[in-house]
Amino acid sequence: MAYSNKVLDHYNNPRNVGSFDRADPTVGTGVVGAPECGDVMKLQIKVDPVTGRIEDAKFKTFGCGSAIASSSLATEWLKGKTIDEAMGIRNTEIVEELALPPVKVHCSVLAEDAIKAAIKDFQSKQGTEASAATATV
Amino acid sequence: MENDPDMVKLPIYLDNNATTRCDPRVVEAMLPYFTEVYGNAASRNHSFGWQAEEAVEEAREQVASLIGASAKEMIFTSGATESNNLAIKGVASMYRKKGNHVITAVTEHKAVIDPCKRLERDGCQVTFLPVDKYGRVSAQQVADALTDKTILVSIMAANNEIGTLQPVGEIGKLCKSRGVLFHTDAVQAVGKVPVDVEEMGIDLLSLTAHKIYGPKGIGALYVRRKDPRVRLDPIIDGGGHERGMRSGTLAVPSIVGLGMACELARKEFDSESKRLFNLRERLRKGLSDNLDEVYLNGHPTERLPGNLNMSFAYVEGEALMMGIKDVALSSGSACTSASLEPSYVLKALGVGDELAHSSLRFGLGRFNTEEEVDFVVDDVVRAVNHLRDMSPLYEMAKAGIDLKTVQWAAH
Numbered sequence: 001m002a003y004s005n006k007v008l009d010h011y012n013n014p015r016n017v018g019s020f021d022r023a024d025p026t027v028g029t030g031v032v033g034a035p036e037c038g039d040v041m042k043l044q045i046k047v048d049p050v051t052g053r054i055e056d057a058k059f060k061t062f063g064c065g066s067a068i069a070s071s072s073l074a075t076e077w078l079k080g081k082t083i084d085e086a087m088g089i090r091n092t093e094i095v096e097e098l099a100l101p102p103v104k105v106h107c108s109v110l111a112e113d114a115i116k117a118a119i120k121d122f123q124s125k126q127g128t129e130a131s132a133a134t135a136t137v
Numbered sequence: 138m139e140n141d142p143d144m145v146k147l148p149i150y151l152d153n154n155a156t157t158r159c160d161p162r163v164v165e166a167m168l169p170y171f172t173e174v175y176g177n178a179a180s181r182n183h184s185f186g187w188q189a190e191e192a193v194e195e196a197r198e199q200v201a202s203l204i205g206a207s208a209k210e211m212i213f214t215s216g217a218t219e220s221n222n223l224a225i226k227g228v229a230s231m232y233r234k235k236g237n238h239v240i241t242a243v244t245e246h247k248a249v250i251d252p253c254k255r256l257e258r259d260g261c262q263v264t265f266l267p268v269d270k271y272g273r274v275s276a277q278q279v280a281d282a283l284t285d286k287t288i289l290v291s292i293m294a295a296n297n298e299i300g301t302l303q304p305v306g307e308i309g310k311l312c313k314s315r316g317v318l319f320h321t322d323a324v325q326a327v328g329k330v331p332v333d334v335e336e337m338g339i340d341l342l343s344l345t346a347h348k349i350y351g352p353k354g355i356g357a358l359y360v361r362r363k364d365p366r367v368r369l370d371p372i373i374d375g376g377g378h379e380r381g382m383r384s385g386t387l388a389v390p391s392i393v394g395l396g397m398a399c400e401l402a403r404k405e406f407d408s409e410s411k412r413l414f415n416l417r418e419r420l421r422k423g424l425s426d427n428l429d430e431v432y433l434n435g436h437p438t439e440r441l442p443g444n445l446n447m448s449f450a451y452v453e454g455e456a457l458m459m460g461i462k463d464v465a466l467s468s469g470s471a472c473t474s475a476s477l478e479p480s481y482v483l484k485a486l487g488v489g490d491e492l493a494h495s496s497l498r499f500g501l502g503r504f505n506t507e508e509e510v511d512f513v514v515d516d517v518v519r520a521v522n523h524l525r526d527m528s529p530l531y532e533m534a535k536a537g538i539d540l541k542t543v544q545w546a547a548h
Binding site: 003008011014017019031032033034035036037038039040041042059060061062063064065067068113117 | 459460490491545
């Protein structure tokens, strides 16, 4: 199969590979996929508590080149976005940007799932914090 | 270690279990039969026909000698898929009054499994024997599966993915003692490991030219002529060529090529199998010494000299192949197959799906060199490390998390 230049670029020079401390309250972590399915994505966002914007994002992915490229691209797009904006990222946009063929569409779906899972994790942490804060007042 | 691109010519072909480059000596031998000796081997009334027939009969000798058969026992076909189909369906049809049970194994090539499945649809019973963790079946398993209705046992000599050799000699002996016909798909084995139809009690044997540096589209089926005399219902009817078992004008240039390929394989057998074994071990050692958590698939010693199948834990096969774009090889990963299922052969061995996704098959051949092997070792080590740096699974494993205990959000 021929890969698009953008997929090759993300594969060879993945952006934002790495990990944040999962316990950090400003960090949201999403892990989606399963090893036996051949792809696992871990995507993390770090949210600026003052502005509410995603100040940084990191990923680690086990999967094919398209899965790596999808998650790498997702971290690029996430930076600077608000949570609401991030929720609006669609897998179809990833497919278009990376010129993924039909058999690789599931890689983009996984990336969208990872974004949503990371946001959900972050929000649940905030929720706990918020209620904890209210309780102490 | 730095790779010097001037040292080896890229890309490197390391997929010799899939097919091989035609040896220039084979091509040379074939050429006159396109433009000079172009007669029909069945033409009995002129020199064009006689010369073509002579060439075919010489090739028949060359093919037979490689497997310890006599020339009259070789039937030319279009390749091993046809040979397997002819052996399996031909026996089932010819001996249907005697019985309707066939025994084979789960790791056979699709060209054996699918004809067997068709027999099942047509009312035969087929036993697909499981294999051990190395991909082997035992003669005992075959013995236990035999019934008074069994007419054929079909077990491959060597597996195309994992290189595991089956104990064909023991199975052949068993079949002989029980009066059951024994077929072996020896496509990967002939010319690479010793194969002798007499010593091993083989009644039918499939082989093909393109796995032994010959042309594609030509193969042969060995059909025993005595003790016992094996009979087959043909699949292709017509002019009654090849003792009536396979009609169709003989592909003289291709047959000459197959003959030459067998001749070269036989003459260079000792030195070449040793050389391939050494290359394979150099590759295996290079990879295992420079990477942790790599696993050999298939048998450690009972395997084809040129085959290495390894899983590189925590990285995915297709991504790995992307990282070694100058090396042509295969992966057991689902992403590289049309079916999006990981290799059924690795599954049959009990290799977990995640390790099947992480597997590469290295197929060394006649034209590979030590320099190429060294290049491949460096390239694979670099690619695996690159991918492990971004693998969440590697990170978790290094942190001491047992991946089997993780609740994955499967999709």
